[in-house]
Amino acid sequence: MVSDRKLKILFLATEVEDLAKTGGLADVAKALPQALTRLGHDVRIVCPFYPQVQERLKEDNHLHSELSLQLGNLQYLYNIHQLHLGDVPVYSVDYPPYFSRQGLYDNGYHAYQDNGERFAFFSMAALQITQSLDFAPDIIHCNDWHTAMAPFFLRNELADNQFFYRTRTLLTLHNAAYQGVFDLDSIPFHQRFISALSSDHMEQGNKINFLKCGLLTADKINAVSPSYAAELLTPLGSHHILSLFQHRHRDFSGILNGCNYDDWNPATDSLLPKAYDQHNLAGKAECKAHLQQYVGLPEQADTPLFGMVSRLTGQKGFHLLLPALQRFLEQNVQVVIIGSGEQELADNLRALEAQYPDKLIFREGYTSKIAHWVQAGADYFLMPSLFEPCGLTQMYSLAYGTPPIVRGVGGLKDTVKPVKSNGSIDDATGFVFSHPEPDALLDLLMQALTLFNDAPEAFKQLQQNGMAYRFCWEETAKNYVSLYHEMLLPAA
Numbered sequence: 001m002v003s004d005r006k007l008k009i010l011f012l013a014t015e016v017e018d019l020a021k022t023g024g025l026a027d028v029a030k031a032l033p034q035a036l037t038r039l040g041h042d043v044r045i046v047c048p049f050y051p052q053v054q055e056r057l058k059e060d061n062h063l064h065s066e067l068s069l070q071l072g073n074l075q076y077l078y079n080i081h082q083l084h085l086g087d088v089p090v091y092s093v094d095y096p097p098y099f100s101r102q103g104l105y106d107n108g109y110h111a112y113q114d115n116g117e118r119f120a121f122f123s124m125a126a127l128q129i130t131q132s133l134d135f136a137p138d139i140i141h142c143n144d145w146h147t148a149m150a151p152f153f154l155r156n157e158l159a160d161n162q163f164f165y166r167t168r169t170l171l172t173l174h175n176a177a178y179q180g181v182f183d184l185d186s187i188p189f190h191q192r193f194i195s196a197l198s199s200d201h202m203e204q205g206n207k208i209n210f211l212k213c214g215l216l217t218a219d220k221i222n223a224v225s226p227s228y229a230a231e232l233l234t235p236l237g238s239h240h241i242l243s244l245f246q247h248r249h250r251d252f253s254g255i256l257n258g259c260n261y262d263d264w265n266p267a268t269d270s271l272l273p274k275a276y277d278q279h280n281l282a283g284k285a286e287c288k289a290h291l292q293q294y295v296g297l298p299e300q301a302d303t304p305l306f307g308m309v310s311r312l313t314g315q316k317g318f319h320l321l322l323p324a325l326q327r328f329l330e331q332n333v334q335v336v337i338i339g340s341g342e343q344e345l346a347d348n349l350r351a352l353e354a355q356y357p358d359k360l361i362f363r364e365g366y367t368s369k370i371a372h373w374v375q376a377g378a379d380y381f382l383m384p385s386l387f388e389p390c391g392l393t394q395m396y397s398l399a400y401g402t403p404p405i406v407r408g409v410g411g412l413k414d415t416v417k418p419v420k421s422n423g424s425i426d427d428a429t430g431f432v433f434s435h436p437e438p439d440a441l442l443d444l445l446m447q448a449l450t451l452f453n454d455a456p457e458a459f460k461q462l463q464q465n466g467m468a469y470r471f472c473w474e475e476t477a478k479n480y481v482s483l484y485h486e487m488l489l490p491a492a
């Protein structure tokens with residue numbers, strides 16, 4: 001039985017929904033701390049102070065204090081701002097030379113050269129802040145490579161610090177393809193920790209791999225879905241660090257993300273032109289017409305509309321989607337794609353749009369409002385990912401009665417119940433394909449098209465099945481609490 005002891009949890013994240021966001025990590029960094037707080041735990045988030053956070057500060061009361069951190073020869077003087085996300089306190093690390101930039105990790109084209117020193121500093125600062133607040137955490141919950149140096153620092157240079165005597169660390173993998181690999185020399189204070197490094201933490205000679213440092217030193221590791229955790233333990237799915245995952249397999253598990261139904265519910269979504277729910281889908285037709293009008297597509301209720309909201313990156317399966325769409329757009333269909341990221345993919349999408357201007361609309365960029373409009377206005381949602389640690393947008397599309405068309409990998413496999421090959425719906429919630437081939441995707445798109453055109457009742461059942469499904473953060477938070485408890489030292 002899980003103890004009901006209330007825990008102190010320090011949650012480190014480099015993006016948080018409502019403050020600064022590039023993708024799904026931000027959704028989790030807001031929803032999970034809030035769900036843990038609702039369960040009675042004392043959670044504090046630490047994140048960098050980007051200009052976007054400064055905007056938010058104007059609306060929020062804040063404490064303001066100054067700290068000084070000596071790292072090697074460098075003395076960092078930085079500020080901490082306190083804000084609130086609902087009931088959760090957020091401490092934001094204000095060091096303008098590192099964080100006063102519009103892009104979080106890159107300038108829109110290239111990753112910043114100093115990302116290694118930026119996020120190594122951030123991890124160290126978080127460990128200092130928690131001491132200055134006299135908040136001795138039971139758990140430090142780190143997320144992805146950006147904060148993976150915190151367990152490493154704790155295990156090495158802070159090993160004798162009594163303040164952290166009872167503290168345990170969890171590293172959550174939202175995307176292990178990004179590992180944070182840097183020339184050691186690019187981190188000006190690397191002499192401070194170089195003696196703790198071995199070839200296991202390094203790559204290509206003199207490069208440090210932050211994710212490896214975290215994987216080797218965190219007390220427990222988890223991936224954001226059970227299937228992604230299993231894939232990381234295979235040669236194909238391990239992002240080239242199989243031996244490390246195998247080495248830690250006893251401390252390694254998968255916990256499925258949840259869906260924030262306060263933000264993603266078509267019955268209460270104030271961004272939509274018309275509300276609707278599982279029992280009355282009429283408003284969805286209005287949302288479709290509104291989306292068509294907004295993006296400039298012909299307002300045709302009978303033409304199926306396929307939507308996609310995504311970061312533009314190889315992970316999301318664009319090299320399957322583009323050739324499949326090239327042929328699929330010959331059909332009577334409409335496609336709306338919203339996203340930002342790699343310029344080459346944006347160029348390819350623009351080129352396809354130029355070929356089918358009255359059928360395909362690509363909008364480069366992202367706003368929360370347009371994401372909601374696509375989720376509500378589309379008939380199907382596209383997510384043909386190469387790999388997908390969990391995926392949140394397919395959960396949103398299920399909630400919005402927009403059946404997802406996904407590849408059966410990672411969290412997509414764990415969240416979408418496939419329409420059978422004979423076309424029967426039963427308890428299915430979407431279409432799922434396996435082979436990473438454009439033809440396999442095209443086959444599925446054609447099946448989805450046929451269902452929409454020829455079997456409206458079955459299509460409606462598919463929509464309603466998905467809308468009835470729930471991925472509650474409450475459940476996810478309980479799973480994290482069980483894992484936290486496994487990690488704690490027995491009470492003194």
Ligand SMILES: Nc1ncnc2c1ncn2[C@@H]1O[C@H](COP(=O)(O)OP(=O)(O)O[C@H]2O[C@H](CO)[C@@H](O)[C@H](O)[C@H]2O)[C@@H](O)[C@H]1O
Binds near residue numbers: 025027393
């Ligand atoms: N161009 C863009 N700019 C800003 N926001 C955008 C965007 N495109 C989409 N979004 C928004 O970001 C979120 C995307 O989350 P996902 O989980 O689907 O993918 P992502 O790969 O970013 O997340 C990673 O982390 C999450 C969280 O663990 C995992 O679910 C996922 O599998 C993993 O790849 C959604 O809220 C979406 O609306």
